[in-house]
Amino acid sequence: MTLLRDDALSAAFDQGSAAYDRLVAASPGYHADLRRSARRLGLPDGGRGSRVLDLGCGTGASTAALLAAAPHARITGVDASAGMLDRAAAKEWPGRVDFVHAPAEDLAGRLEPGSFDAVFAGYLFRNLTDPDKALDLVRGLLAPGGRLAVHEYTLSGSPLHRAAWNAVCAAIIQPAGRLAGDAELYRHLRRSVIEFDTAPAFAARLRRAGFSRVRVLPLPGWQTGITHTFVGAGERS
Numbered sequence: 001m002t003l004l005r006d007d008a009l010s011a012a013f014d015q016g017s018a019a020y021d022r023l024v025a026a027s028p029g030y031h032a033d034l035r036r037s038a039r040r041l042g043l044p045d046g047g048r049g050s051r052v053l054d055l056g057c058g059t060g061a062s063t064a065a066l067l068a069a070a071p072h073a074r075i076t077g078v079d080a081s082a083g084m085l086d087r088a089a090a091k092e093w094p095g096r097v098d099f100v101h102a103p104a105e106d107l108a109g110r111l112e113p114g115s116f117d118a119v120f121a122g123y124l125f126r127n128l129t130d131p132d133k134a135l136d137l138v139r140g141l142l143a144p145g146g147r148l149a150v151h152e153y154t155l156s157g158s159p160l161h162r163a164a165w166n167a168v169c170a171a172i173i174q175p176a177g178r179l180a181g182d183a184e185l186y187r188h189l190r191r192s193v194i195e196f197d198t199a200p201a202f203a204a205r206l207r208r209a210g211f212s213r214v215r216v217l218p219l220p221g222w223q224t225g226i227t228h229t230f231v232g233a234g235e236r237s
């Protein structure tokens with residue numbers, strides 16, 4: 001299969017939105033890991049006075065993680081899939097949270113340059129046609145001193161972790177996706193991780209894009225060597 005991109009990917013997420021929250025709730029550590037990555041943004045004072053962008057917010061799992069890490073922040077969630085975003089917007093949020101339906105690539109002109117203190121992207125980047133263009137855009141949206149945290153399936157490079165990912169997909173993720181009627185989306189998930197950057201390659205991509213103080217941080221449990229948090233600062237190094 002070819003990977004899903006752009007409109008085809010949004011259509012698959014529209015379709016997958018009905019079962020999404022149920023499937024991720026069954027994935028051990030899903031919400032706790034997002035919260036861990038959100039805390040790694042290191043927003044001071046519970047996010048008071050900070051503006052945070054949740055790029056690819058989906059049904060709001062990452063938005064909720066950001067809110068837990070920075071309860072006083074103003075958070076804008078952006079997603080290309082109307083189906084995913086509708087489910088996010090239908091949840092209860094404080095008035096400081098809002099949602100925008102747009103592809104990440106179309107945000108220039110819709111959001112003020114330099115207006116965000118932090119950008120978070122949970123499970124977004126391996127889905128993008130042009131991740132470098134998106135990183136450039138993110139840097140443009142960050143205020144001086146602003147920070148990026150990317151939470152992503154990025155294999156360590158060890159054949160062991162690649163085998164573990166394939167085994168978890170074959171035994172658990174893809175059968176669950178098929179049962180939910182979303183076989184194509186979960187085939188895409190498996191392939192997109194295999195074909196995307198390893199963790200060291202994504203860190204190098206961030207540095208090339210101009211992010212400084214880039215760090216790659218592990219996540220616990222079955223995600224070890226499979227999912228990482230990447231943090232970096234928007235200034236040029």
Ligand SMILES: C[S@@+](CC[C@H](N)C(=O)[O-])C[C@H]1O[C@@H](n2cnc3c(N)ncnc32)[C@H](O)[C@@H]1O
Binds near residue numbers: 009
């Ligand atoms: C795997 S979900 C993750 C959702 C959420 N961040 C979470 O952690 O649960 C990926 C989300 O990225 C969105 N997405 C994919 N490509 C996008 C793009 N180019 N611009 C904006 N959102 C996109 C999808 O619609 C989907 O909701």
